[in-house]
Amino acid sequence: MHSIKRIDPRRPFSVTAEGLKRITLAELGTAAAPNLGALGGHREQVKPRRTMAAAQRSLLVAAHSDRGSLDDHARQTLAAAALIADATTQVALLVFGEFKDDAAALGADKLIEMPSFDRRAFTPDVALDALAACVASYSPAHVFIPDNSTGDGDLGRRYAAQAKASVATQVVEISANHVSIYTQARKAFAVRSLPEVILLAANAVDARLPFVGAGERVDATQFKSEGNAVRQRHEDLGIEEIDAAQVALEEADFIVSAGNGVTDVPAFERLASTVGAAIGASRVAVDDGKFPRDKQIGATGKTVDASIYIAFGISGAVQHLQGIKDCRHVIAVNLDASAPIAKRANLTIVGDAAETIAALTDAAAKARNARANPSTLPPVASAPGSGKLEGALA
Numbered sequence: 001m002h003s004i005k006r007i008d009p010r011r012p013f014s015v016t017a018e019g020l021k022r023i024t025l026a027e028l029g030t031a032a033a034p035n036l037g038a039l040g041g042h043r044e045q046v047k048p049r050r051t052m053a054a055a056q057r058s059l060l061v062a063a064h065s066d067r068g069s070l071d072d073h074a075r076q077t078l079a080a081a082a083l084i085a086d087a088t089t090q091v092a093l094l095v096f097g098e099f100k101d102d103a104a105a106l107g108a109d110k111l112i113e114m115p116s117f118d119r120r121a122f123t124p125d126v127a128l129d130a131l132a133a134c135v136a137s138y139s140p141a142h143v144f145i146p147d148n149s150t151g152d153g154d155l156g157r158r159y160a161a162q163a164k165a166s167v168a169t170q171v172v173e174i175s176a177n178h179v180s181i182y183t184q185a186r187k188a189f190a191v192r193s194l195p196e197v198i199l200l201a202a203n204a205v206d207a208r209l210p211f212v213g214a215g216e217r218v219d220a221t222q223f224k225s226e227g228n229a230v231r232q233r234h235e236d237l238g239i240e241e242i243d244a245a246q247v248a249l250e251e252a253d254f255i256v257s258a259g260n261g262v263t264d265v266p267a268f269e270r271l272a273s274t275v276g277a278a279i280g281a282s283r284v285a286v287d288d289g290k291f292p293r294d295k296q297i298g299a300t301g302k303t304v305d306a307s308i309y310i311a312f313g314i315s316g317a318v319q320h321l322q323g324i325k326d327c328r329h330v331i332a333v334n335l336d337a338s339a340p341i342a343k344r345a346n347l348t349i350v351g352d353a354a355e356t357i358a359a360l361t362d363a364a365a366k367a368r369n370a371r372a373n374p375s376t377l378p379p380v381a382s383a384p385g386s387g388k389l390e391g392a393l394a
């Protein structure tokens with residue numbers, strides 16, 4: 001039974017290119033999860049430059065990248081700065097880690113890339129030093145950082161404390177004049193003028209911009225001169241690898257999921273362990289007893305937000321799609337090219353699930369062996385569909 005969703009009268013506005021906008025229920029999906037295509041994946045039309053005027057003032061946005069990209073939250077934070085900036089304000093983007101995206105398309109006027117950083121390594125003192133050096137160079141009016149739990153939120157707090165700067169955390173509403181945060185267990189808003197450091201909550205901003213930035217790359221070495229001298233007060237003990245199957249589905253970044261079209265469950269589980277993916281399933285596959293109930297994804301199962309979701313033999317019923325609406329790349333393997341999952345998928349492999357599972361397991365195992373023993377060159381898989389899939393996973 002569906003209950004009617006109550007609308008919170010105090011829910012925040014999100015800042016968009018058209019100004020502050022209430023998120024209506026019908027728009028939730030689009031506002032909360034901006035379309036990546038519109039962000040630069042493929043540009044339908046040439047967008048104008050936000051400003052051509054000489055910069056007199058700066059806003060600095062800092063975030064860690066993940067495998068060469070900024071995630072949605074970081075893109076929203078960058079968009080917030082770009083939407084708030086006036087004609088004589090430039091938006092500088094400092095990226096900790098490799099950055100392969102189009103900085104201009106995301107709204108940045110200046111790009112400072114520091115590829116030596118790795119999100120998985122815990123080096124808060126070095127990051128703090130680099131951020132402080134950037135601030136010293138640009139003297140930004142405000143520093144924008146995504147308030148996440150994967151490093152940026154921590155960095156923002158450390159920076160604010162070190163610089164004795166005014167700060168607002170978990171900002172859910174922002175304009176050129178104010179920021180708002182929830183208080184009193186989300187029963188009320190606290191509103192103030194923009195502080196020096198703004199740690200933005202996810203989904204406060206529609207990252208789809210009607211303009212582009214200048215996207216000019218800045219030599220980052222000037223900000224790292226003192227980096228080596230920074231005394232690390234923390235020891236990074238590394239990341240402990242755990243079996244992907246043990247990861248809670250809600251937290252998994254890579255999920256392979258089986259539907260009614262998967263008959264050989266052990267082969268499917270072998271694939272999951274070879275590629276290091278968590279296992280999900282459709283309701284029919286769970287009802288059939290192939291998987292435990294806690295693997296079910298969908299309206300009456302779990303909601304997941306993996307970067308990669310591969311659906312083997314899943315038709316894509318609306319109840320299933322509901323559970324994967326926040327996934328970034330959906331890959332479908334289905335005999336039927338017209339199955340509804342194909343409309344949601346970024347890539348559809350029209351083929352047999354068992355054959356593709358076998359080909360992919362084989363290719364992944366060979367790639368692993370080659371990595372463990374670099375002298376044996378990895379052979380290129382030629383099995384049906386696997387070439388495309390490798391491309392998508394690269």
Ligand SMILES: Cc1cc2nc3c(=O)[nH]c(=O)nc-3n(C[C@H](O)[C@H](O)[C@H](O)COP(=O)(O)OP(=O)(O)OC[C@H]3O[C@@H](n4cnc5c(N)ncnc54)[C@H](O)[C@@H]3O)c2cc1C
Binds near residue numbers: 284297298319
């Ligand atoms: C109130 C309600 C709540 C529900 N909640 C959920 C939920 O939370 N999660 C959920 O998943 N469902 C849910 N459902 C069920 C949902 O409507 C679908 O019935 C279900 O998702 C279908 O599962 P499926 O796609 O695995 O199976 P099917 O609909 O049988 O589809 C199988 C697909 O596999 C393909 N296929 C077959 N053989 C092969 C092969 N050899 N190789 C490749 N492809 C092949 C077929 O072309 C087909 O597209 C719910 C339904 C209701 C009414």
